[in-house]
Amino acid sequence: MDQPSVPSQSGRNAAGQQRPAISIRGLTKTYASGFQALAGIDLDIHAGEIFALLGPNGAGKTTLISIVCGIVNATAGTVLANGHDTVADYRAARSEIGLVPQELSTDAFETVLATVSFSRGLFGKPANRGHIEKVLRDLSLWDKRDSKIITLSGGMKRRVMIAKALAHEPRILFLDEPSAGVDVELRRDMWAMVRGRCPR
Numbered sequence: 001m002d003q004p005s006v007p008s009q010s011g012r013n014a015a016g017q018q019r020p021a022i023s024i025r026g027l028t029k030t031y032a033s034g035f036q037a038l039a040g041i042d043l044d045i046h047a048g049e050i051f052a053l054l055g056p057n058g059a060g061k062t063t064l065i066s067i068v069c070g071i072v073n074a075t076a077g078t079v080l081a082n083g084h085d086t087v088a089d090y091r092a093a094r095s096e097i098g099l100v101p102q103e104l105s106t107d108a109f110e111t112v113l114a115t116v117s118f119s120r121g122l123f124g125k126p127a128n129r130g131h132i133e134k135v136l137r138d139l140s141l142w143d144k145r146d147s148k149i150i151t152l153s154g155g156m157k158r159r160v161m162i163a164k165a166l167a168h169e170p171r172i173l174f175l176d177e178p179s180a181g182v183d184v185e186l187r188r189d190m191w192a193m194v195r196g197r198c199p200r
Helices: 061-068 090-095 112-121 129-138 154-166 184-196
Strands: 022-030 036-045 076-081 097-100 172-175
Touching: 022 061, 036 061, 061 076, 076 090, 090 097, 097 154, 112 129, 112 154, 129 154, 154 172, 154 184, 172 184
Parallel strands: 097 172
Antiparallel strands: 022 036, 022 076
């Protein structure tokens, strides 16, 4: 099996070529029932791109995202995240990725600041109060930092999920059904935040 290219801060591989942020080759997923969710997907997404997966329910969008993020195993194919193989080099690949899932899943009795800070620690990153504060301020959550998750509105809980995904400073961000159940203000703020994090 070919070795993945060694990632560098410049975003280029060992040959000096610009490498994709996400590189997918021959990705297939067939479930035990025989249902084929993905069939031979080839896809490159480059740094700075905002890329949307569109399709009806059951088209395989969440399955694709879940495989890239290491949540679901592929039947065949390879995925590289900034040059890291998501199977052979799982930890390094996963640290490159932030995921905002469809479901609002977090500790209801934890505070906003604690749960976002904890998410950073899960990736082995040292505490960085300044970064966490910036993320919370960008998402209009700083004033809610000491509030328990259970007391927040649905829109605020969605903001917390985004903050958790950004806590470890990933270079790749996935938002699964990002506009589902969110108000116009959050939708505007969310896309402004995403655009603001794209390399110029």
